[in-house]
Amino acid sequence: MTAKTKTSEHLEEHELNKLLKYLFQNEQWTYYLFVRLGVSTALRYSDLSKITWSMVLHQDRFIIKEKKTGKVREIPIQPELSEKINMVYEKMDRPSQSDYLIPLHIRTINKQIKLHAKRAGLKKVHLSSHSLRKTFGREVYRRNGESESSLVKLSLLFNHSSTAITRVYLSITKEEVQNLYQMQDLFVY
Numbered sequence: 001m002t003a004k005t006k007t008s009e010h011l012e013e014h015e016l017n018k019l020l021k022y023l024f025q026n027e028q029w030t031y032y033l034f035v036r037l038g039v040s041t042a043l044r045y046s047d048l049s050k051i052t053w054s055m056v057l058h059q060d061r062f063i064i065k066e067k068k069t070g071k072v073r074e075i076p077i078q079p080e081l082s083e084k085i086n087m088v089y090e091k092m093d094r095p096s097q098s099d100y101l102i103p104l105h106i107r108t109i110n111k112q113i114k115l116h117a118k119r120a121g122l123k124k125v126h127l128s129s130h131s132l133r134k135t136f137g138r139e140v141y142r143r144n145g146e147s148e149s150s151l152v153k154l155s156l157l158f159n160h161s162s163t164a165i166t167r168v169y170l171s172i173t174k175e176e177v178q179n180l181y182q183m184q185d186l187f188v189y
Contacts, residue, residue, distance in 0.1 A: 009126045010134035010170070011039075015117075022120035029088045031116055034102050034109060036084060038132025039139075041075050042157060044068060045106045045129040054097040056085050069159050133158075137170045146172075 011019065016039060023032040037048055037056075046067040055062045061076045077085070089095070102109070110128045117127050124131075137154050144150035151163040151172075160166045 007126065007171075008128040008130040008134060009124050010131055010138045011122075011124070011127075013139065015122050015124065016135060019117055019120045019122060023116060027091070028116060029092050030102060030104065031109075031112060033085065033088055034104075034129070035113075035132060036081060037101070038129065039135050040078065040081050042133050042136040043075075044133060045102075045109060048129075049100060049102045049104075049106075051101050052098055053089060053095060053101060056082075056101070057089055057097060058082070058086060071159065134170060137166070141170060141172070 016035075020032065020035060022028075023035060034048060037043070037051065041048070043064070044067070047064055050064065050067070051062070055064075056077060059077055060079075060082065061074055063072060063074050065072045104112075106129060113129065113131070114125075114127050117124060137158065140154055141147075141150050148163065151166050154160075154170075155163045155166040158166060158169065160169065
């Protein structure tokens with residue numbers, strides 16, 4: 001019998017904000033940007049780690065070729081995120097615009113994200129760089145009324161072959177099955 005490995009967990013909105021607040025207050029700028037960009041773009045670590053300051057500084061969008069899929073994506077940068085990127089750039093004493101925003105190895109990122117989350121008071125144990133991508137997906141799904149159309153769009157964005165894969169990826173299946181039993185208005189007599 002093989003042991004089942006636990007995949008990375010997503011963060012709920014309040015947990016995400018708790019982590020971001022901790023990183024911001026403790027001036028953990030690289031990790032702050034990593035979390036903000038990870039949740040805002042749904043990019044994998046392999047793509048986030050290739051973003052330079054010149055790609056996002058004072059920009060409203062950027063273009064990146066995804067390493068895993070080879071797909072070219074144009075990603076908008078919301079005004080509030082742009083302000084944060086510009087602010088962090090100043091706080092980090094204006095690094096060279098050719099420098100990477102995330103100049104860290106994935107093992108370092110994953111270890112530190114878990115450590116910072118714990119220090120921020122989060123109880124999740126299966127956090128990783130991939131948690132940010134899942135958090136993006138779960139939030140899109142939630143904000144769109146948990147609709148099938150949001151799953152179709154997320155499936156395309158994540159390059160999944162079906163919405164069934166996207167459901168499993170976002171850990172939606174268990175909740176949906178539990179909701180099947182909520183039929184209180186089914187019986188009149």
